[in-house]
Amino acid sequence: MSDPVNTFEAQQEGRPTGPLVQGYEVIIGFETHAQLSTASKIFSRASTAFGAEPNTQACAVDLALPGTLPVMNKGAVERAIQLGLALGSTIAPRSVFARKNYFYPDLPKGYQISQFEIPVVQGGAVSFFVGDESKTVRLVRAHLEEDAGKSLHEDFIGQSGIDLNRAGTPLLEIVTEPDMRSTAEAVAYAKELHKIVTWIGICDGNMQEGSFRCDANVSVRKPGAKLGTRREIKNLNSFKFMQQAIDYEIRWQIEEIEDGRAIQQATVLFDPDTGETRAMRTKEDAADYRYFPDPDLPPLAIAQEWIERVRSEMPELPRAMAERYVTTHGLSAYDAAQLTQSVALAQYFDAAVAAGAAPKLASNWITGEIARRLNAQDIAIGEAPVDAAQLAKLIVRIGDGTISNAAARQVFDALWTGEASDVDAVIEAKGLKQMSDSSALETIIDGVLATNEKNIAEYRAGKDKAFNALVGQVMKASQGKANPAQVNALLKTKLG
Structure with a gap:
């Protein structure tokens, strides 16, 4: 029996190729474990809260004491249904659980309860952008399973211990086809999936606590050749390490092949201190686990x-929201996708538009200046010093001609740094209001024209740069306060 989790056995005829690395095509598939946001474990009533003292949240069922029986957590099933609906998957009307047998100290039963032949979620896809290019990764399945415990190694005293608090924690393992062709695609896919599971609330997405863990299956091949032997990089718990690990693994595999050595299928770990992957064990196949239905x-x-x-209770999904932004507000698909990177970001945009901001200008500010400052300070939109109402007020003042774009940046900087808390107050205090009085502007323009006969002659001879030079002179004479649109209109009238 073939292993349905072995995505690299999938047929690849007709799948797009990506950029080559040293003449090799990179093939990447993902297996992601999302810890479901239930208060109790998947087959017991023990708590799933993070950070408790070791072995204080493991009940008789988790410890596999004789006579205990598992009972399915309805909340875990509902969260699996939510993901399937969000990703356009098929929800199996009947699915079964299996015992995946292997021995490890943190697995009390000697087997893990998982799904094998008939998973609860089947098929589906995740779409995302790499730069401004749209990509889609197909899903094989998403299946429910329980987590194992955790081995704790105290190197300084030469002892190890077992913490079974995580044993029985509900997981949804999301498996892709090997559709990714670069590290950039892999990281973008992982970020999009992370966004979806946190958006619909089935997982808190905390990678440091292990709530969202990615395993990357990586292989390389010459274009047109059969699929290469894969190595699985386990437990990537940050997007930065994910990029570094996959990049290193690609280079390592190519070097091995170029040196005449065959790649051995294996499970590897990434060491962020050295920036290298190292083999942990040879990779098991389905037969090694001796799957059989859990009686x-x-x-x-x-x-x-x-x-x-469940469908009726779900929030508006990011893809649907992005499509609405395109249709209702006239945004580009790329801008709409950027604004729906998180619920908080979309809510910020919606609040700005509701407060009177022009949607396109609001989008430009949020995905441009605000995003730049958030990234520089490593903070989320909820921590932004400028709230949506003040951003909207700033955009309204640009639209009604009160201030120029250049002045708006000065106002925004004052708001962001805490120098002031109100748009109009900053405009008044800094004297940034545009000069829109036609008679005053005409006086300045007449003065500029009187001393720039050469530029006037060049403009009338068809040189557009001469007109821009005249505009610049007017702006300089007005100390940057002249309304550019009015300046252009009045200059053109006076120049005939």
Whole structure:
């Protein structure tokens, strides 16, 4: 029996190729473990809260004491349904649980309860942007399973311990086809999936605490050749390390092949201190796990009525919201995708538009100046010193001609740095109001024209740069306060 989790056995005829690395095509697939946001474990009532003292959140079921039986957590199933609906997947009306057998100290039962032949979520896709290019990665499946415990190694005393608090924590393992062709695509996919699971609230997405863990299957091949042997990089818990690990693994595999050595299928770990991957164990296949149906759990039946109820309670999804922004506000698909990177960012944009900001200008400010400052300070939109109402007021003042774009940047800087808290107050205090009085502007323009006969002659001879020079002279004479649109209109009238 073939292993449905082995995505690299999928047929690749007709799949797009990506940029070559030293003459090799890179093939990447992902297996992501998303810890579901239930208060209790998947088959017991023990707490899933993070940070408790070791072994204080492991009950008799988690410890696999004799006579204990697992009971399915309804909330975990509902969260799996939510993900399937969000990704356009098929929700299996009947799925089954299996025992995945392997021995490890942090696995009390000697097997992990997972899904094998019939997962709860089947197919689907994740679409995202790499730069301004749209990409889509197909999903094989998403299946429910329990987490194992954690081995704690105290090197300084030469001892190890086992913490079973995580044992039985509900996970949804999301498996892709090997559709990614570069590190950039892989990281963009992971970020998009992270956005979706946190957007719909099925996972808190905390990578440092292990709530969202990615395993990257990486192989290389010459274009047109059969799929290469893959190595699986386990437990990538930051997007930065993900990029570094995949880049290193690609280079390492190419060097091995070029030196005449064959790649051995293996599970590897990434060491952020050295920037290198190292083999942990040879990679197991399905036969090694001796899967068989779990006799203690009946098949999981999901009625269509249940699916429709979950659908009716779900929030507007980021893709649907982005499409609405394109249709309603006339934004580009790329800008709409940027604004729906998180619920908080979309809410900020919506609040700015509701307060009177022109949608396109609001989008430009949020994805431009605000995004730049958020990244520089490593803060989220919820921590931005300028709220949506003040951004809207600033944009309104640009639109009604009160201030120029250049002056608006000065106002924004004052708001962001805490120098002031109100747009109009900054405009008055700094004297940034544009000069829009036609008679005053005409006086300045007449003075400029009287001393720039050469530019006038060149403009009338068809040289557009001469007109720009005259505009510049007027702006200089007005100390930057003249309304550029009025200056252009009055100059053209006076020049005939």
